[in-house]
Amino acid sequence: MSQTTIAKAINAGLRAAMENDPKVLIMGEDVGKLGGVFRVTDGLQKDFGEDRVIDTPLAESGIVGTAIGLALRGYRPVCEIQFDGFIYPAYDQIVSQLAKMGNRSRGAISLPVVVRVPFGGGIGAVEHHSESPEAYFAHTAGLRVVACANPADAYWMIQQAIGSDDPVLFFEPKRRYWEKGELDEGAGAQLGLDKARVARAGEDVTVAAYGPMVKTALDAAAAAEPEGTSLEVVDLRTLSPLDLETLEASVQRTRRLVVVHEAPMFLGLGAEIAARITERCFYALEAPVLRVGGFHAPYPASRLEEEYLPDLDRVLDAVDRALAY
């Protein structure tokens, strides 16, 4: 058991996957000598060589498109998209090819490709460096979409994603890269890649979140406790498939649900979760499922991002509204 950061845990997970399977490759912009702009691949090219840790041309469609070809040849590429807002040039390859080729081939082809995406805001960046595009991909059949929120999950989930025979979009909470947490590399994965986790037990309201918003939800729960409100925080971890069983079990007890994400609320994961939990828990719910998220506006200039991003107060405001019904 040791304290480590999310960035270092992903690095360690990548290293373990590469040691365990010579077919695992890393590819992306600046992932080699530099170790990636967030240093997530630090030291890997030095230890595994340029053939396995591949600095690619600055062309994202090319990264994913050639990763598909490498997977067809039997490799397990892990692509790094440098920032969330740079994934769109690769959108066609991800949505029309990576997601659909297995189905097109009636199962003759599998594409075990992982696309790592540092996502979300809060780092004071320029445009295109703070977005949350996960719903686009969760909407697409054929992809698995997951988001880690702590070092232990980061370490195990990246290895599970690489081990999956399905393509996985792996969202990393970039503003939490340097958050510390416990990691026991000897313990083994505690949960499958398709499971949510109750991050904090509570009784009055369930708050569901993923990626960077898990910490915000936990902070909100800690702030609410002295005021006598007990929040249960569910870290969704997987966005496609959704682990609705874990979430439903929580909501059946608390009878109230608030879903939190940085992405705009309109047609976001929260909308889907609200619809499905309402269907499952209609008679248990004491309040409509409420959402806390980004606005239907482009991600703002960084001096405004604290206003744009959901924070502890916005979560507690939604909790209060849920309790007021």
Added chain:
Amino acid sequence: MTDSAVGAPSPLVQLLTPEGERVEHPEYAFDPDAETLRGLYRDLVLVRRVDTEATALQRQGELGIWASLLGQEAAQIGSGRALMPQDYVFPTYREHGVAWCRDVDPVTLLGLYRGVNLGGWDPSAHNFHLYTIVIGAQTLHATGYAMGVQRDGAVGTGDDGRDTAVIAYFGDGATAQGDVNESFVYASVYNAPVVFFCQNNQWAISEPNERQTRIPLYQRARGFGFPGVRVDGNDVLAVYAVTKAALDRARRGEGPTFIEAFTYRMGAHTTSDDPTRYRISAEVEEWKHKDPIARVTALLSRGGLADQGFFDDVERDADDLAAHVRQECLAMRDPDPDDMFKFVYREPHPLVAQERAWFADYSASFGGAGGVEPAAATADGGAR
């Protein structure tokens, strides 16, 4: 091979004229024996016949659409026959002739055009990838596959049975796509063993070459750092020679080559297209004189390399193949609705499982009394 053709006064590589005369080329040679020539002729005739039959099947309502290869037979057979078994092909949706060279039953190609599947063959059984419909996307897959070949140490060993090349097919329209240009960059900087085989059939649906490029396409390659060559795409011998040289070069570990097979789309883009709206018949008439099969017929006849019995045999084989294609096409059943759900993921996905079970129950709730019926139960195979 070099890119010496760039800027040369007559860059078109040709070994067999439209009149069926053999001509020499300083860089490329291919002198097949009579049996090989007859084999190429047979390939050309059979794939044209499959194509004609498929077009007829579409006109009769048995296929939703068909993308004809008419006029491009030599480009596809010449390049397809230059491949080694271990080489890997990434086609567009029109490479029926290359599929033939990779032993894909032509009937199998019809599945996606009939709408019973999305591509019905196992790519690894033929080293022939599924048809790709998004223009140019497959060039990146080919390049990535070639990068894998490099990592497997399957280039430059000198072992003819091991060294592997990859070939990506695309059209003149695709050269404007970002993915195609990205694939050129990737292939070039990694020196990947991939051949970019562009069939310039002059038309991207209704748009002529002038809307895709200001320079001859083969000259594009130089800017990316690898050789480009323009070959008479209607000359099966020249296409074979040029493709073989490029594949050999890739297998030796000397990197990518761009081949522009200069040809013509004699038919419509697909059966849904109407070329009379955008091109003049005189142009089509002119290209009829450059027909890829007629020149091989002339060579075989004039050289005494084939007698009438041979031509009759090929005609009979073509009839048999067409009958097979028609019969098996009509016998293709609609897929089981459950197929929609079976292959979305390799590993369990609760949402797909839930929707699959729901739809099965919903369908079953109608019983046999109208509504949704299992396809297998309908008298005509549920085709219409």
